[in-house]
Amino acid sequence: MAINIVIFGSLTDITGSTLQLENIADTNALVSELNNRYPVLVNSKFMIAVNKKMIDTNTPLNNNDTIALLPPFSGG
Amino acid sequence: MDKQISYERYHRQLILKDFGEAAQQKLLQTKVLVIGAGGLGCPALQYLTAAGVGTIGIADDDIVSLSNLHRQVLYGVNDIGKAKAETATIKLKQLNPEINFHIHHFRITNDNAVEIIKQYEIIIDGSDNFATRYLVNDACVLLDKTLVYGAVSQYEGQVAVFNHKSHSDSPAVNYRDLFPVPPGKNEILNCAEAGVLGVLPGIIGSMMANETIKLITGTGKPLVNSLLTYDSRNNQLFEIELLPKQETRSLIPADIETFNNNNYEELCAADSSFEIDTAIFSELLESENIIVVDVREKDEVPLVNEFAHVKIPLSRLTEFTGEFKAETIVLFCQSGKRSLQGAKQLSAVLDKDQKIFSLKDGIVKWKQQKQQV
Numbered sequence: 287m288a289i290n291i292v293i294f295g296s297l298t299d300i301t302g303s304t305l306q307l308e309n310i311a312d313t314n315a316l317v318s319e320l321n322n323r324y325p326v327l328v329n330s331k332f333m334i335a336v337n338k339k340m341i342d343t344n345t346p347l348n349n350n351d352t353i354a355l356l357p358p359f360s361g362g
Numbered sequence: 363m364d365k366q367i368s369y370e371r372y373h374r375q376l377i378l379k380d381f382g383e384a385a386q387q388k389l390l391q392t393k394v395l396v397i398g399a400g401g402l403g404c405p406a407l408q409y410l411t412a413a414g415v416g417t418i419g420i421a422d423d424d425i426v427s428l429s430n431l432h433r434q435v436l437y438g439v440n441d442i443g444k445a446k447a448e449t450a451t452i453k454l455k456q457l458n459p460e461i462n463f464h465i466h467h468f469r470i471t472n473d474n475a476v477e478i479i480k481q482y483e484i485i486i487d488g489s490d491n492f493a494t495r496y497l498v499n500d501a502c503v504l505l506d507k508t509l510v511y512g513a514v515s516q517y518e519g520q521v522a523v524f525n526h527k528s529h530s531d532s533p534a535v536n537y538r539d540l541f542p543v544p545p546g547k548n549e550i551l552n553c554a555e556a557g558v559l560g561v562l563p564g565i566i567g568s569m570m571a572n573e574t575i576k577l578i579t580g581t582g583k584p585l586v587n588s589l590l591t592y593d594s595r596n597n598q599l600f601e602i603e604l605l606p607k608q609e610t611r612s613l614i615p616a617d618i619e620t621f622n623n624n625n626y627e628e629l630c631a632a633d634s635s636f637e638i639d640t641a642i643f644s645e646l647l648e649s650e651n652i653i654v655v656d657v658r659e660k661d662e663v664p665l666v667n668e669f670a671h672v673k674i675p676l677s678r679l680t681e682f683t684g685e686f687k688a689e690t691i692v693l694f695c696q697s698g699k700r701s702l703q704g705a706k707q708l709s710a711v712l713d714k715d716q717k718i719f720s721l722k723d724g725i726v727k728w729k730q731q732k733q734q735v
Binding site for chain 2 (some may be wrong): 292294295296330331333335338339340341342354356357358359360361362
């Protein structure tokens with residue numbers, strides 16, 4: 287089972303702009319896996335969307351799901 | 363009574379299918395406030411003026427500088443040193459003298475936000491800092507105003523329509539549903555630090571004007587409860603459906619009076635403005651008029667019996683804001699992360715005269731150091 291992760295804004299400096307991960311059961315597991323791989327990420331705020339829908343609770347992930355990580359932008 | 367429309371000026375949009383005279387009348391009768399006459403504000407202002415939005419407010423306290431010109435296309439070299447709000451108005455009047463402009467040549471703060479925002483129907487946020495963005499969001503929620511949001515970072519931009527009550531019963535999403543509290547100052551760079559290519563705010567600002575025109579005239583499908591991101595490097599668009607969250611309302615000041623007393627600059631201040639070390643923490647414990655709060659979940663160890671404190675888990679902290687009447691409020695947790703988050707949440711809702719601190723590195727470190735002394 288593989289999931290695709292699309293990363294936006296300043297987070298790409300840490301993770302690159304796309305990632306593919308295997309065997310991730312849910313969004314909580316995804317966040318801890320990312321924090322393990324990229325410890326700097328712990329200090330970053332971002333919103334998570336699964337298949338283009340924002341989530342606000344732990345959400346199970348399925349094969350081929352697309353997860354977006356979006357940090358806030360302030361520039362104008 | 364309907365006002366007279368210049369048929370020649372608006373001819374190309376009047377003949378558009380699903381637009382016509384009714385849409386033009388709606389534009390003419392709407393009042394829009396543009397906050398920030400910078401990279402996003404300039405193109406938004408130009409298109410709204412050209413399209414015939416009847417009343418346009420421009421709020422900006424800044425003056426034009428040379429490094430603005432690559433993206434703030436309303437200004438020229440002769441405008442350097444002049445006030446943006448006024449200069450923009452002069453240029454825009456040349457474009458369309460039929461528009462009624464209001465100049466607000468000052469920074470939007472909690473002292474003036476409510477007074478200004480309530481005069482308009484749609485608010486466009488083209489500001490360049492988190493303090494203003496959270497302030498404008500909260501004011502729009504309290505005053506029930508539609509907020510057209512846009513922001514840029516390096517090669518990417520975001521656009522959304524917040525707090526818009528559409529005909530359907532779905533609740534309106536606001537900025538805090540996405541990002542409940544502002545990031546620390548060191549976490550996100552602004553344009554001055556991170557850089558931006560001038561065309562990008564041009565595109566995003568034009569999209570903001572487009573969303574505004576769609577909202578006013580009822581044409582198309584505006585980005586209500588939806589966030590669009592645009593990457594100028596590869597032209598990728600990504601649209602995300604947004605959700606309202608229950609806990610968001612507790613982060614927004616309960617009423618206008620609380621809002622007026624809120625300090626948004628402080629809310630967006632660096633983490634260090636909340637954090638205290640173990641020595642200061644021990645000193646504060648001796649002081650009067652203080653409340654100490656353990657924000658860990660119940661049953662977390664180590665237990666603390668060295669000093670008086672109350673236990674309220676972080677997840678429920680804002681439910682108890684009424685309890686925090688002391689002059690100084692000190693939060694602690696295991697490692698100092700949750701208490702920092704809690705301190706920021708409290709600083710958004712409590713009286714600005716109250717001092718709120720978080721024990722840096724947490725209670726474990728404090729206990730270790732106490733043993734060493």
